[in-house]
Amino acid sequence: MATDDLITAITSLRTGRVGDHDRPHKPALLLAILGLAEQGRLLENRVSYGPELFALFRRYLLAVRTDSDTVNMLDPFWRLRTDGILEPVPRAGFEQAIAARSTPPSVTELREITEGSRLPDSLFQQMNDPIHRDRLRDAIVSRYFASHRSAIDQITQEERSIGECERQLEQTGDSTVADGAPEPVREQAFRRVVLRAYDYRCAACGLRVIVDDLALVEAAHLIPWAECRDDDPRNGIALCKNHHWAMDQYLIAPTPDAQPAWMVSRYLDDRIEGQREMLDLKGRSVLLPRESRFYPKRPALAWRRDRLLRH
Numbered sequence: 465m466a467t468d469d470l471i472t473a474i475t476s477l478r479t480g481r482v483g484d485h486d487r488p489h490k491p492a493l494l495l496a497i498l499g500l501a502e503q504g505r506l507l508e509n510r511v512s513y514g515p516e517l518f519a520l521f522r523r524y525l526l527a528v529r530t531d532s533d534t535v536n537m538l539d540p541f542w543r544l545r546t547d548g549i550l551e552p553v554p555r556a557g558f559e560q561a562i563a564a565r566s567t568p569p570s571v572t573e574l575r576e577i578t579e580g581s582r583l584p585d586s587l588f589q590q591m592n593d594p595i596h597r598d599r600l601r602d603a604i605v606s607r608y609f610a611s612h613r614s615a616i617d618q619i620t621q622e623e624r625s626i627g628e629c630e631r632q633l634e635q636t637g638d639s640t641v642a643d644g645a646p647e648p649v650r651e652q653a654f655r656r657v658v659l660r661a662y663d664y665r666c667a668a669c670g671l672r673v674i675v676d677d678l679a680l681v682e683a684a685h686l687i688p689w690a691e692c693r694d695d696d697p698r699n700g701i702a703l704c705k706n707h708h709w710a711m712d713q714y715l716i717a718p719t720p721d722a723q724p725a726w727m728v729s730r731y732l733d734d735r736i737e738g739q740r741e742m743l744d745l746k747g748r749s750v751l752l753p754r755e756s757r758f759y760p761k762r763p764a765l766a767w768r769r770d771r772l773l774r775h
């Protein structure tokens with residue numbers, strides 16, 4: 465599609481209407497996909513239905529929605545195909561099922577039958593070009609959200625800062641840039657990088673539960689930020705709320721080894737009812753990130769071990 469045709473396509477979406485109100489979901493999802501591109505997370509033409517996209521979608525939608533608009537990304541993700549914008553990519557054997565299907569599948573089914581969705585090539589290319597990206601965003605905002613322009617600009621600007629911080633942390637581990645950023649930006653960047661590195665799984669018990677963009681796990685600092693001001697992802701570890709709390713209380717800690725395992729405080733006692741499960745962690749391997757560049761760094765692990773032994 466030529467540029468003008470693209471602009472026409474994204475400004476004539478079949479949004480659905482309630483009374484005199486156009487549903488904001490499809491354009492909000494497009495803003496979210498532009499946000500992914502801005503963060504450098506749309507390197508191939510495949511849009512995945514996942515927590516990163518959902519987080520952006522939620523931010524934009526909450527800024528523009530009315531009370532009658534639920535926070536539902538599945539519908540627009542599926543229905544943008546009817547606008548020629550987002551075409552599901554079928555897994556082998558599911559081509560017919562997808563072609564015949566008009567109503568959205570469940571999230572589980574979506575993952576089962578598709579390998580994400582695809583943008584028209586020209587739109588994908590323009591989304592990855594900063595000048596075109598701004599034009600596309602401007603066209604969406606002017607057409608659908610003119611009265612919310614400043615709120616949207618603020619989100620876009622903040623997401624841009626978070627994205628820059630994330631890149632810095634991921635590529636260099638240098639947290640001095642993050643250190644100078646406003647607290648919400650710094651915290652979000654660290655959280656996102658650590659959770660992605662661990663694929664949203666607790667490094668202790670393996671729990672991995674994601675609802676939309678809400679994950680059960682949290683990004684914990686090995687050496688607390690207040691002590692070291694270090695947001696290097698290798699000073700981070702993903703833990704469920706229980707294990708995060710336990711580590712913060714020095715009840716559990718990873719050993720400072722190349723293949724760290726969990727050690728458990730002598731304060732815990734299996735004769736006390738309710739403590740056995742946490743004691744069972746002793747000696748179990750830490751569930752490490754897929755990429756070794758995000759493995760926790762030795763001094764941070766040693767710090768944790770020493771504190772546990774001292775308490």
Ligand SMILES: [Zn+2]
Nearest residue numbers: 666669704707
């Ligand atoms: Zn856990």
